[in-house]
Amino acid sequence: MLRAAVELFNRKGYDATSMGDLARELGLTKPAIYHHVAGKEQLLGLALDDALDELTAAVTEASREREGTTAYGRLRAVVRRSVEVLVAHRPSVTLLLRVRGNSEVELAALERRRWLDDRLAELVADAVAEGALRGDVPPALVSRLLFGMVNSLVEWYRPDGAYDTATVADAVTALAFDGLARHETPPDRRDR
Amino acid sequence: MLRAAVELFNRKGYDATSMGDLARELGLTKPAIYHHVAGKEQLLGLALDDALDELTAAVTEASREREGTTAYGRLRAVVRRSVEVLVAHRPSVTLLLRVRGNSEVELAALERRRWLDDRLAELVADAVAEGALRGDVPPALVSRLLFGMVNSLVEWYRPDGAYDTATVADAVTALAFDGLARHETPPDRRDR
Numbered sequence: 171m172l173r174a175a176v177e178l179f180n181r182k183g184y185d186a187t188s189m190g191d192l193a194r195e196l197g198l199t200k201p202a203i204y205h206h207v208a209g210k211e212q213l214l215g216l217a218l219d220d221a222l223d224e225l226t227a228a229v230t231e232a233s234r235e236r237e238g239t240t241a242y243g244r245l246r247a248v249v250r251r252s253v254e255v256l257v258a259h260r261p262s263v264t265l266l267l268r269v270r271g272n273s274e275v276e277l278a279a280l281e282r283r284r285w286l287d288d289r290l291a292e293l294v295a296d297a298v299a300e301g302a303l304r305g306d307v308p309p310a311l312v313s314r315l316l317f318g319m320v321n322s323l324v325e326w327y328r329p330d331g332a333y334d335t336a337t338v339a340d341a342v343t344a345l346a347f348d349g350l351a352r353h354e355t356p357p358d359r360r361d362r
Numbered sequence: 363m364l365r366a367a368v369e370l371f372n373r374k375g376y377d378a379t380s381m382g383d384l385a386r387e388l389g390l391t392k393p394a395i396y397h398h399v400a401g402k403e404q405l406l407g408l409a410l411d412d413a414l415d416e417l418t419a420a421v422t423e424a425s426r427e428r429e430g431t432t433a434y435g436r437l438r439a440v441v442r443r444s445v446e447v448l449v450a451h452r453p454s455v456t457l458l459l460r461v462r463g464n465s466e467v468e469l470a471a472l473e474r475r476r477w478l479d480d481r482l483a484e485l486v487a488d489a490v491a492e493g494a495l496r497g498d499v500p501p502a503l504v505s506r507l508l509f510g511m512v513n514s515l516v517e518w519y520r521p522d523g524a525y526d527t528a529t530v531a532d533a534v535t536a537l538a539f540d541g542l543a544r545h546e547t548p549p550d551r552r553d554r
Contacts, residue, residue, distance in 0.1 A: 183375060183377075183378070185375075185378075186375070186377075186378060242543070267517075301544065302543060302544060303542045303543060303544065304536070304540075304542055304543075304544055306536070307532070307533045307536055307537065307542075308524075308525070308529075308533075310524075311525055311529070311530070311533050312533065312537065312542060314514075314518060315511055315514070315533060315534060315537055316537075316542075318510070318511050318514025318515065318517065318518075319507055319510055319511035319514065321514060321517075322506075322507070322510025322511065322513060322514050323510065325459075325510065325513075326506060326510075332500075332502075333500070333503055337500075337503070338503070340499070341499045341500075341503050341504065341507060342507060344496070344498070344499055345499065345504065345507055345508070345537075345538060345541075346537060346538075346541065346542055347541050347542050347543045348496075348541040348543060349537075349538065349539050349540040349541025349542075349543075350495045350496055350499075350504060350508075350538055350539050350541075351434070351494060351495060351496075351539045351540060351541075352493065352494060352495065352496055
């Protein structure tokens with residue numbers, strides 16, 4: 171039921187979807203749905219938790235300083251992991267990225283997203299401090315661009331398409347951390 | 363009128379916005395609006411052209427081989443220019459990125475987006491061919507990730523916020539082409 175609800179919310183827009191629409195989609199009566207959930211907002215909350223729980227686990231893990239790890243290594247790993255979570259939970263992450271804060275449930279999800287953003291910006295700053303990342307771009311901006319790139323996958327990535335998850339995760343980390351330019355690029359190929 | 367319409371379409375969703383909503387927003391009567399435009403689809407078309415015309419000009423310019431330029435230099439310049447166009451036309455680009463192809467006007471805009479994507483992927487392939495870009499990531503995937511990162515700016519960038527356009531354009535090109543890692547990064551800082 172959750173999967174069908176998320177699919178319908180994404181297709182029709184959450185605000186425009188009624189419990190009647192959902193009942194029709196599921197081939198159930200409205201009372202049958204209300205037997206399971208209190209309303210569409212509960213379904214939204216479950217879907218947003220589905221998107222947020224694994225991302226939160228990944229970011230919490232990446233934020234934890236551990237012997238033998240660097241902030242840089244943990245940042246690179248959490249970017250990879252975010253691609254994997256996004257691919258595995260694409261419908262609910264799509265829904266999450268469209269949330270605008272129109273209700274308590276949406277505000278709580280935005281709060282959790284903000285917490286993730288803050289931890290990621292801290293991790294970027296730690297990686298700069300240890301000398302592994304360039305220091306000429308503000309960490310909060312780096313974090314937004316990095317995860318903006320990851321999140322943009324919801325717009326076009328399809329699991330049955332041309333690229334498997336590992337290819338996309340490799341491409342994202344290669345582009346973001348190593349850069350597209352060959353390192354021996356001569357200086358005259360810089361911005362005009 | 364176009365600016366107010368785009369703002370309303372973004373806030374309420376294009377499909378959910380009626381000509382009555384628009385009249386209320388503008389403080390006009392519906393006949394007064396119909397005096398200027400045939401309907402909301404014409405307004406959508408004008409807004410999407412506003413977003414697409416400058417992007418198309420930038421991509422056309424970048425695709426044109428010229429003496430003294432490299433595909434790499436033109437690719438880097440068009441990424442910068444895309445950030446500038448997005449910032450200057452944020453409301454209409456936001457609308458463009460939400461288009462799903464529900465009408466002739468939307469399908470035409472998607473067709474124009476596809477043309478841009480194809481030109482950009484070609485430019486990436488040319489830059490790989492001239493030896494300036496790494497060749498281990500498929501050009502079409504690189505192009506999607508690059509412009510996914512640029513497009514993600516519509517989600518949070520505000521002209522009166524912490525970063526001016528040049529700072530964001532510098533950050534995007536630095537991240538994408540040069541990479542976040544310092545080039546002297548020791549090999550043990552690679553992915554685990």
